[in-house]
Amino acid sequence: MDYGRAKRINQLLTTVYGEVLRVEELALRQSQFKDISIKEVHAIAAISMYEHKTTSQVARELRITPGTLTTMVNHLVRKDYVQRLRSDDDRRFVRLGLTRRGRLIYRAHESFHRRMVESFARDMDDEQLQIIEKALLNLQAFLELADPTTPNK
Amino acid sequence: MDYGRAKRINQLLTTVYGEVLRVEELALRQSQFKDISIKEVHAIAAISMYEHKTTSQVARELRITPGTLTTMVNHLVRKDYVQRLRSDDDRRFVRLGLTRRGRLIYRAHESFHRRMVESFARDMDDEQLQIIEKALLNLQAFLELADPTTPNK
DNA sequence: GCTATTATTTTGATAATGGAACAATTTGAC
DNA sequence: GTCAAATTGTTCCATTATCAAAATAATAGC
Numbered sequence: 001m002d003y004g005r006a007k008r009i010n011q012l013l014t015t016v017y018g019e020v021l022r023v024e025e026l027a028l029r030q031s032q033f034k035d036i037s038i039k040e041v042h043a044i045a046a047i048s049m050y051e052h053k054t055t056s057q058v059a060r061e062l063r064i065t066p067g068t069l070t071t072m073v074n075h076l077v078r079k080d081y082v083q084r085l086r087s088d089d090d091r092r093f094v095r096l097g098l099t100r101r102g103r104l105i106y107r108a109h110e111s112f113h114r115r116m117v118e119s120f121a122r123d124m125d126d127e128q129l130q131i132i133e134k135a136l137l138n139l140q141a142f143l144e145l146a147d148p149t150t151p152n153k
Numbered sequence: 154m155d156y157g158r159a160k161r162i163n164q165l166l167t168t169v170y171g172e173v174l175r176v177e178e179l180a181l182r183q184s185q186f187k188d189i190s191i192k193e194v195h196a197i198a199a200i201s202m203y204e205h206k207t208t209s210q211v212a213r214e215l216r217i218t219p220g221t222l223t224t225m226v227n228h229l230v231r232k233d234y235v236q237r238l239r240s241d242d243d244r245r246f247v248r249l250g251l252t253r254r255g256r257l258i259y260r261a262h263e264s265f266h267r268r269m270v271e272s273f274a275r276d277m278d279d280e281q282l283q284i285i286e287k288a289l290l291n292l293q294a295f296l297e298l299a300d301p302t303t304p305n306k
Numbered sequence: 307g308c309t310a311t312t313a314t315t316t317t318g319a320t321a322a323t324g325g326a327a328c329a330a331t332t333t334g335a336c
Numbered sequence: 337g338t339c340a341a342a343t344t345g346t347t348c349c350a351t352t353a354t355c356a357a358a359a360t361a362a363t364a365g366c
Contacts, residue, residue: 001274005282010270012289017170019296022216026300055314063175068354070315092313092362117163119295120288121154128284129158135273135285136165142272143172208345221323223346245331245344
């Protein structure tokens, strides 16, 4: 693999994601949703619209502990983005849902990502997109291998 | 653009980077460098081997404030990864350099990224790599546009 | 009916961070 | 040459995100 190319791709991979978060955060500050951080938006995205997942499920998806999610949900309930729905079949579980305000920001965030992927894939045909998906899957496989918590299966 | 494909690429883009950080962090915990976090490693990577950049320069690269970097550097000096080199031409500047221990971890981190990019680009020819670089550049351009701090130039 | 298990919350500690005030140094206007 | 303004880095204070462990509440198995 060409050395300069490798350098540039590594550089892009490492900076671009931080930029995504930074731009999302800045956009929030200038929107009607000033009272919410990008991490909270990602929690809202994980809670999602229709499924009413449990606290543990969402925490696992977000890769944070249930305790951390509890405090996050406290804030999001206070700010009227999320609601707790105790499920009646097993009252240990807390099921999470979005309020109207939560759904609003959910859709705004979804739309940002749709535009982002569209621009990412601008001018590319299906074959080229397949290559990109393959590369990302390669990366995922590499990480799986490098992950010391799931080394040999 | 195929809807399922867009969905999958978005999913990969949003999860994979978090995984990179998580795996890097876990690998550190199991290495000889247990006393350092992934953010500190990235500070070391920004300080880099030979240039002796100033505090503000490095802070700008890392997108953090100089105050934050000062405390980070304090920790890294105490743990013997970084050294402060006052420059004699203008004594306001603090120039940052790596200790032997810092250079060791710098190279380990560099090697991780090299292996990562290699696996990312596995089985791809130069034309395909060019497509991937193009896609990442598209994404960068999108973010530039979406960035409310540098909107019209 | 107890006991063990499961889901969530609470509590206490820590790391990362920004912003504002501050100290040291240099520059530039006069 | 001197002093005010600008620049660089640091300190200090507050906030947010986070985890681990203890506590609480509910259920399941026997």
